[in-house]
Amino acid sequence: IHPSSDEDGIEQDLLVSGSLRIIDKDGEIIVEYRPLEDTVDPSNMLCAGKDSSSVVEWAQCPGERSHQLLETQQSYETEWDMVNAVSFKRKPCPNGEGESRWAFTFSVSDLRSITVKEEGWTFLIFKLKESSTTLPTLHFHQGGSREFLDSLRRFVCVLCVCRTPDDETCLIVSTPNKALSQSFENLLDDNNFGLVHKFKKDPYVTTLGGFSKVTNYIFDAFRGTEEQHQRPPEEVADLLGEVIPGLEINQQEEPGFEVITRIDLGTRPQVTRREPLSADDWTKHQDPEGRMIQIPHLRQVIFKGGLCHAVRKEAWKFLLGYFPWDSTLEERKALQRNKTDEYFRMKLQWKSVSEEQERRNSRLRDYRSLIEKDVNRTDRTNRFYEGIDNPGLVLLHDILMTYCMYDFDLGYVQGMSDLLSPILYVMENEVDAFWCFVSFMDQMHQNFEEQMQGMKTQLIQLSTLLRLLDLAFWNYLESQDSGYLYFCFRWLLIRFKRELSFQDVLRLWEVMWTGLPCQNFHLLVCCAILDSEKQKIMEENYGFNEILKHINELSMKLDIEEILQKAEGISLQIKSCKDLPDSVSSILGFTSDVSGSEPSNPGSPWAPRATQRQDACSNGHGHLRETSSHNSCKVAFIS
Amino acid sequence: MTTKTSLLKVILLGDGGVGKSSIMNRYVTNKFDAHLFHTIGVEFLNKDLEVDGHQVTLQIWDTAGQERFRSLRTPFYRGSDCCLLTFSVDDNQSFLNLGNWKKEFIYYADVKEPEKFPFVVLGNKLDVTERQVSTEEAQQWCQENGDYPYYETSAKDATNVAVAFEEAVRRVLAMDERTDHLIPTDTVKLHRKPRSAATCCS
Ligand SMILES: Nc1nc2c(ncn2[C@@H]2O[C@H](COP(=O)(O)OP(=O)(O)O)[C@@H](O)[C@H]2O)c(=O)[nH]1
Numbered sequence: 001i002h003p004s005s006d007e008d009g010i011e012q013d014l015l016v017s018g019s020l021r022i023i024d025k026d027g028e029i030i031v032e033y034r035p036l037e038d039t040v041d042p043s044n045m046l047c048a049g050k051d052s053s054s055v056v057e058w059a060q061c062p063g064e065r066s067h068q069l070l071e072t073q074q075s076y077e078t079e080w081d082m083v084n085a086v087s088f089k090r091k092p093c094p095n096g097e098g099e100s101r102w103a104f105t106f107s108v109s110d111l112r113s114i115t116v117k118e119e120g121w122t123f124l125i126f127k128l129k130e131s132s133t134t135l136p137t138l139h140f141h142q143g144g145s146r147e148f149l150d151s152l153r154r155f156v157c158v159l160c161v162c163r164t165p166d167d168e169t170c171l172i173v174s175t176p177n178k179a180l181s182q183s184f185e186n187l188l189d190d191n192n193f194g195l196v197h198k199f200k201k202d203p204y205v206t207t208l209g210g211f212s213k214v215t216n217y218i219f220d221a222f223r224g225t226e227e228q229h230q231r232p233p234e235e236v237a238d239l240l241g242e243v244i245p246g247l248e249i250n251q252q253e254e255p256g257f258e259v260i261t262r263i264d265l266g267t268r269p270q271v272t273r274r275e276p277l278s279a280d281d282w283t284k285h286q287d288p289e290g291r292m293i294q295i296p297h298l299r300q301v302i303f304k305g306g307l308c309h310a311v312r313k314e315a316w317k318f319l320l321g322y323f324p325w326d327s328t329l330e331e332r333k334a335l336q337r338n339k340t341d342e343y344f345r346m347k348l349q350w351k352s353v354s355e356e357q358e359r360r361n362s363r364l365r366d367y368r369s370l371i372e373k374d375v376n377r378t379d380r381t382n383r384f385y386e387g388i389d390n391p392g393l394v395l396l397h398d399i400l401m402t403y404c405m406y407d408f409d410l411g412y413v414q415g416m417s418d419l420l421s422p423i424l425y426v427m428e429n430e431v432d433a434f435w436c437f438v439s440f441m442d443q444m445h446q447n448f449e450e451q452m453q454g455m456k457t458q459l460i461q462l463s464t465l466l467r468l469l470d471l472a473f474w475n476y477l478e479s480q481d482s483g484y485l486y487f488c489f490r491w492l493l494i495r496f497k498r499e500l501s502f503q504d505v506l507r508l509w510e511v512m513w514t515g516l517p518c519q520n521f522h523l524l525v526c527c528a529i530l531d532s533e534k535q536k537i538m539e540e541n542y543g544f545n546e547i548l549k550h551i552n553e554l555s556m557k558l559d560i561e562e563i564l565q566k567a568e569g570i571s572l573q574i575k576s577c578k579d580l581p582d583s584v585s586s587i588l589g590f591t592s593d594v595s596g597s598e599p600s601n602p603g604s605p606w607a608p609r610a611t612q613r614q615d616a617c618s619n620g621h622g623h624l625r626e627t628s629s630h631n632s633c634k635v636a637f638i639s
Numbered sequence: 640m641t642t643k644t645s646l647l648k649v650i651l652l653g654d655g656g657v658g659k660s661s662i663m664n665r666y667v668t669n670k671f672d673a674h675l676f677h678t679i680g681v682e683f684l685n686k687d688l689e690v691d692g693h694q695v696t697l698q699i700w701d702t703a704g705q706e707r708f709r710s711l712r713t714p715f716y717r718g719s720d721c722c723l724l725t726f727s728v729d730d731n732q733s734f735l736n737l738g739n740w741k742k743e744f745i746y747y748a749d750v751k752e753p754e755k756f757p758f759v760v761l762g763n764k765l766d767v768t769e770r771q772v773s774t775e776e777a778q779q780w781c782q783e784n785g786d787y788p789y790y791e792t793s794a795k796d797a798t799n800v801a802v803a804f805e806e807a808v809r810r811v812l813a814m815d816e817r818t819d820h821l822i823p824t825d826t827v828k829l830h831r832k833p834r835s836a837a838t839c840c841s
């Protein structure tokens with residue numbers, strides 16, 4: 001401590017050396033700072049570093065953590081009986097001189113934020129939630145601040161990190177409403193299943209469970225005393241985490257968490273949807289040769305209201321890119337002739353494979369068998385595919401088989417019949433449906449590839465967006481082992497095909513195909529649905545399994561216009577942010593050129609204002625207000 | 640004793656199209672939906688039942704069978720108390736694949752003592768007339784692979800579906816009794832399945 005703080009400025013050269021400890025006292029985690037006996041002697045100033053490095057040691061020997069922790073607890077047990085009785089609030093600045101004057105303790109649950117500053121060495125400023133008194137700044141002349149923060153991070157959730165222009169970092173922290181339910185000593189000493197179980201069930205601990213270091217720490221502890229006891233959902237989630245590895249990366253970065261910059265999102269604008277584009281309006285957008293004109297306007301209208309059904313058959317071909325917007329009617333006829341030839345050439349290829357040949361072609365056999373099975377289980381209540389000998393079924397089958405010839409490496413993967421079915425329904429024509437499907441598959445291809453990279457990427461992107469939009473909810477999901485958003489798998493794989501009624505799927509898809517209002521709009525659709533469900537999920541305190549079940553069971557209960565409205569609102573909300581993190585801008589395809597690219601926005605109600613930025617971190621988290629008084633506060637989240 | 644409810648996780652595995660989803664729906668909702676979609680991702684349904692005086696909540700997990708989705712399917716094998724290996728009596732290939740499903744399950748569920756794990760084998764679509772797999776063949780496979788109970792079921796007309804699930808529960812309970820407890824729902828699972836990698840520093 002440098003007591004020469006600006007307020008008194010008297011004891012300029014004074015340094016108070018001391019030690020900093022994190023102590024578990026009956027389940028309450030306490031940070032203690034105690035000056036050394038001869039605090040006034042500057043030669044002792046390294047002690048802050050020295051002692052916090054004992055915390056470091058404890059943190060850095062994974063194998064021995066449990067033992068060291070135990071020692072810590074035991075050795076301070078008696079002292080802490082006393083200290084614990086004196087809470088910080090009652091004793092912000094204990095009377096008198098010397099050491100006791102500078103000693104302080106606080107419970108991490110009272111901690112609101114930690115500001116980290118660099119000035120050749122690091123110093124930390126703690127702010128408590130309900131105290132206007134700032135604790136003395138701690139200077140780590142000998143290093144060790146990182147380790148201290150790392151250790152502390154076991155006991156608090158760092159909700160966001162704010163970086164200010166002068167290299168100040170503010171960590172906004174949150175502790176669970178409950179203190180650590182079972183103290184570590186109980187946990188480690190006792191093989192009692194009930195205890196272990198309680199510990200595992202404790203929401204705080206599950207919150208921590210999301211942070212792999214802590215998970216390891218806890219499980220290392222278990223291993224010493226008892227066989228490992230992971231709840232199945234946790235095991236499942238861990239394994240999913242290995243399959244969807246991208247999210248882990250966040251934890252590697254200095255200082256242990258990902259830094260995503262952002263600013264206050266402001267309020268979400270209300271938007272209204274419009275009527276579907278009529279056949280008349282569609283023809284008005286054609287010139288005499290049949291070229292489509294005023295495309296941006298056309299797209300905009302389709303985005304805002306979709307298409308009336310009569311227009312779909314033609315309009316979808318443009319939206320999907322089968323027809324070029326600027327082609328003439330003649331050119332399109334020629335194109336269709338060529339594409340028809342090409343289609344039947346490929347169709348003939350599988351049609352002409354003899355039984356003998358197929359017996360020796362296991363991949364083709366497998367594709368065929370899967371397609372046959374799935375065609376019988378795709379939209380069978382739709383008039384186009386119902387009944388036993390419906391020609392729609394044959395077309396669905398033939399197009400999928402032909403697609404295998406078009407892209408034999410990919411072949412047929414489950415889910416593709418869902419993507420084709422609405423297209424075929426709208427086209428009512430084998431060849432057009434095939435080529436439109438090909439275009440759609442160009443967008444969706446990665447979802448179905450061997451490594452399912454498209455799925456992984458989307459889950460990670462969705463997670464990034466959700467953290468920006470609703471950190472509290474994302475943290476909740478993370479605490480329930482659901483941070484990988486696995487439950488959105490079906491949504492993403494087949495673009496909500498199973499979630500919405502058939503007619504609503506048509507509407508959603510044509511809206512998506514406009515490419516408006518931003519890239520990856522479907523991820524915002526996910527965010528919109530989750531936004532509507534989060535209250536239920538959090539209020540009911542759903543766990544991993546229940547979240548999965550709840551989301552699965554939303555199928556056919558969603559209102560497409562409401563979702564689109566909300567998703568568009570979200571896109572405007574995000575777009576109006578001037579300092580969007582690059583990760584988010586690149587997902588949504590917003591250019592990084594923010595300076596004046598949106599001159600029309602400042603007057604709009606949701607435009608960011610300097611005054612709003614001050615509580616940049618409050619988004620999504622009620623009890624977080626204060627971050628930094630600097631205008632361009634950038635925010636990061638720990639994952 | 641009767642106030643305790645055990646939560647048991649049961650998983651249906653087998654080739655696509657053998658009727659796993661139909662069996663699950665038949666059992667839980669007592670309906671057969673001929674228009675059912677093929678499964679994408681994983682789903683589960685709960686069903687409460689009483690077996691030999693034990694209150695049990697069955698959590699029945701159903702997955703998509705295609706190879707491509709394996710990596711996103713197999714994590715859900717963890718923590719299963721019982722596995723229902725399913726084939727369709729009118730599809731010989733699905734019968735031949737039983738062994739692969741069993742292997743995949745044991746590997747990914749991280750089963751410690753595969754010989755003792757309770758598998759139950761279901762030959763579904765009993766109502767179909769053109770059989771490709773005979774009862775004898777199937778029974779023989781079950782005998783040779785660990786003396787598994789075998790049931791021929793029809794999700795369509797409900798034959799043997801409930802019986803098969805009840806047998807699955809009995810097998811699990813029998814396992815539990817050997818290791819001596821029936822535990823309340825909220826502490827279920829904690830006594831089982833140590834991890835292989837668990838190191839011991841004591
Ligand atoms: N005849 C008959 N058909 C069945 C039976 N069970 C399922 N099916 C049909 O077999 C097809 C595949 O069933 P599904 O439950 O989707 O199989 P899964 O892929 O294993 O989940 C569907 O068309 C069902 O209607 C059954 O017991 N008898």
Ligand SMILES: [Mg+2]
Nearest residue numbers: 659660677678
């Ligand atoms: Mg299924």
